[in-house]
Amino acid sequence: MLRETPFDQWYEDLHAICGAYDGVPQRGQRAVKGQIGVHGFDHLDVADVWGNVAKIERDRAGIRRDENEYIFFVIEMTGTLAVDHNESQSRLTPGDCLLLDSTKEGVLHMAEDSSRLMSVHLPRQSFLSERRPGVRIGERLDAGNPVNAMLTKHFFRFFNENGAGDRQGNATLLFDMIHLAFSRPEDGLAGIELSNAADRYELALDLIDTHLTADYLSLPWLAAQLGQSERQIQRLFQAQGTSFIDLVRSKRYRFVTEHLNHLPHVHGRISDIAYRAGFQDLSNFNRGFRARFGMSPRDYHRRRHEAPPHMA
Template sequence: MHYDDWQENLHSICGHYYGVAKPRQRLIHGRVDAHKFDTLDVASVAGDVDCIKRDRAGIKRDESEHIFFLFQLTGQLKVRHNNNRVILNPSESLLLDSTKEAELDFDSAPGHLISLHMPRSTFLAASKHEVEIGLKMCAEHPMAATIQKQISNFALGGKVDGDVHKASSDMLLNMIQLAFSNVENVEPNYHPGVNEDRFQFAIQLIESHLTEDELTLDWLADRMLISRRQVQRVFQEANDSFAKAVRSRRLKLVAETLCSIGSQSKPARISEVAYYVGFRDLSNFNRGFKEQYGRSPREYVSDHSTTVPG
């Protein structure tokens, strides 16, 4: 396949990730194909490019945000992501955050990886514990074979064993959340030296507790082991505030949920979705949604489905 065609397929399926060809390379021995696991996109990425990169420009160009579950089928992949450097061998996997820079190095040899695309806000909000981004799950992990069989058999058209039954997409996401959960408290290992690190940690806590009523400024200060005033200063130095950070991410979670309403046999009402996410004042929710997305929630649903619950 010509490099330009391979790159175009990568963009159309995975967003603005950029394949970097080797010097004078015009042909790619491999291809990028799209598959489905229920409503979730699955990408099959095979090739012998030098690497795939995700930079700040690519992040800004993509409207949708995802957590990608990557697992290596063949070859070796060197991944730099979320301040981690890992090497993926066949049957090993990791989570990749589309809002963060990444480099996937094919190590000068052909490789084949699979990527399951999970809506970022939905995935993080549903996780009961902080999930490990950029750290690999080894092939020997108890959940590894089960997760990979589900994707290989029911998304990629692999041979289905008689004892393997298809999980729902929600069940598959739950398995991945469990496999990558850090069930230990993170605070004992948390010693940020600057407010930039504290801000990233605060955002991580917000995103993993987004739908919980306990998510308040005092709760966040307690989890970060600093005072309420210090938390406010952390957000001020990032030109943000706790209230704005929570509100924008809750609106994003609502938007992700509304995108899937049309495919549900018994779709939830918009007001129910808003309440579940954490909005208690529907007028404030409707006003904030229109400010962030330029249209009302009902108009947003209309753009993504033919059914508009009240």
């Protein structure tokens, strides 16, 4: 029998684990049949969400409030889940999966007494940048898909339905299996209609995310991919209050901090991470890091992993 949780507590637990995703109660609802839990899979967090709320939604205000960015690998456990995300509408039943992008708006309708999902939090910049492009966001992968079956078998081998289990799963392997399950052959940009500046900007962001660590990523390369002049691309970024260079540097620093946040020990690996992110000059990288975060990369890592002070 499901435990009842006061709605306000359920709402706060959801925020604490998933960030600014807002639970919306059913009319007059004061208690939720279910609860929110969090578990570990290697260095990844896994949210365990039970509830009969009307929906969970992510809007532009929620996106702006969150400092961290994730790709959420969602597995429906019981009940059904209707998802509206990334211009796709999907209905998940037990065993079905999809990916959610925390930088995009979305709505999850879960108004069933037994609705339960699990969500693996994948650091977004690392997930998109280190693996092949063409990942399908917001599109259902049904339980009968052979790749899905292999993926979920790997997941539950280390993490059973009740959230117990070994919890020593290989996060890198899970990353790769999710990419395999949700990737499609890259068709190139032929035939994509770029009818307005918003579409061009969204496509530019996608290209930067999936080619972030490549040596060839540059303004001329991006302009060629979009079939625009460099001046047109510059104006595209200026309209968003940024520039190509500033945006790429920001995403590359996020790539580095995501790795520093999750690696318990670095021991000389910071330079390797910086090179993998696309930085080619370590001196400039270190100066820029200090200017952005007010400390060196090593001090940043130490502060993220230092033990909390002992409470008397």
